[in-house]
Amino acid sequence: MSPSLPSEDPLVRMHRELARALTRDPDKVKWVMAIDLARCIGCHACAVACVSENKLPPGVVYRPVMEEEIGVYPNVRRRFLPRPCMQCENPPCVAVCPVTATWKNKQGVTVIDYDRCIGCRYCLTACPYGARCSDFAGFYTNATAEADGLILGRKAAATGYEDAAAPEYGKAWPPRGHGSPIGNARKCHFCQHRLAVGQLPSCVTSCIGRATVFGDANDPASYVRECMGSPRVFRLKEEQGTQPNVCYLA
């Protein structure tokens, strides 16, 4: 085997590092993400996995993949840029929230208290990355015809997905359509509910190119720390002074 090829799947390594991080003092863990654009093939699996994991309704997406065409024929290249929440060190969305419904937790992840959010959408306008969405109470199954039976019909379709409670923040939310998070701001939270049980965020596990690297920035031996030290690293809109905790490898 060529020495340039990885000896183990990065996912296995990241899982091992996650388990190690969870044994440490939670206050000393800092979750960060690195996305290697050279490995991203633009399959959008991360976006779909995120929507599925967090039971996101129509119009809410935490991790869209932007596509960019560079150059002029015949020298044309296509670049894909997944955009999760940047979990900024200096998040403008937190500073503008009038009711302290959003804050950075001890692991550096910006979270939202859905029961406190008033739905003013000030944070949506403040985020320079457009990383927040408002939940406008959409339902994928609205246009599905009603029909009897366990397999067909709106009810069956809805029960299978969007009526089920979202697992976000490890809280048992009521079936969709009954209060929050409808009317709230929503955003990527690095799958807090998965991290709590030793699972990597769904965008990381679903990345078939292993382009998304996740881990503890305070662990000097972690894969994500290795990536962050690469000379290829850049961050989005650094001039805004937000200090993103998600970096990209060009």
Add this chain to the structure above:
Amino acid sequence: MANTKRSNPLLIVAGLGLLAGLYGVFEALVYRTEPTGLGSYVPWGLGVALYLLFLGLSAGGLVISIMLYVFGMKELDRISGLATYATLVAEVCAGIAIALDLGHWERMYRFAFTPSFSSPMVWMFVFFNAVLVIYLLKAWAVHSGNKGASKFLSIAHIPVSFLFYGTNGYFFSILTSHAAWSGPVIVVWFVLAAMLSGAALVMALAWFCQEEKEATVILGKTTLFLAICFLIVEWLYVSTGFRGGRPDMALALTHMLTGKASWSVWLFHAGLGLALPLLLLIWGRNAPAPLAWAGLCIVAGFLAYRYAFVVPAQSVPMLPGLDKAWQDPRLTLAYVPTLGEWLLTLWVFSLGLAGVVVGPRLFPRLFSRPAWLQPLAR
């Protein structure tokens, strides 16, 4: 409005508007933001524009207080009560407009229980209520003939009002993610815009409600001055926007001036709201009726100005290609207000009109000249 020949038809119009707009209120109360045309990339639309419009209209009281107690124009004492009442009506309309724009209006108590003082919205809330309380007290003082309290409250509210209108500008100016909103000029522009629209409203009401010729003429000159200052700042905003080296700002301005809704900017803001009133203010400077109509034109045109400020600024993606990354009607840069939003707008306008029309009947002492002003009476 004292003249029943004029006020009764207006009251019927306001009543019809309130009735027709009820559906918009119902939608906003029950379904919140769901039936709106808003999305995550254009999260603010007609509701915010409506709030800003009425917020500006509430600055009429500030203009009158400055002219009375800073520049000593005692002639305006006769319309002090009217300006106070107009400010209160506009504030109530602004409050309703913005409350019904929230995803969870029932949680507004959170402003008081879990405020974050780093948020300009909290300060906006604080100053909004401060202005409201001061004006309620002032209305009581004018109504009960308490001259000392009225004067004290008029002077006290000047700095509070400046803080309020300035905070509303600051609210937008810190949003660096939207180039067309950010920058210090916005704060100055907001204060000027509020004073211009507020003065225009009081000028119109001074003539149509009380037929105060002298006060209307004085306010005509003030409004002209404010309109010229407003135009200068607007030119600075557009000029620095195009030449300031920020492509996103230039793109937002291009959308504002040549986009799909640009006709409303040119027709209603530039034409009806500025050019026509300026002509009336200059040529009819000593005739109260043209001045009052100029005031109404400014008020009407200001909704287009507020809309143009709020919506096109959001038409530039935060990141290139973001609006194409995930296909959904709520994730585009297009925004068209829905029928429900327009009906809510109609309801709020009708409420304001009804308030102005029934004011002299409900609170006649606010509109008549108090005893201590008799020597100033014509």
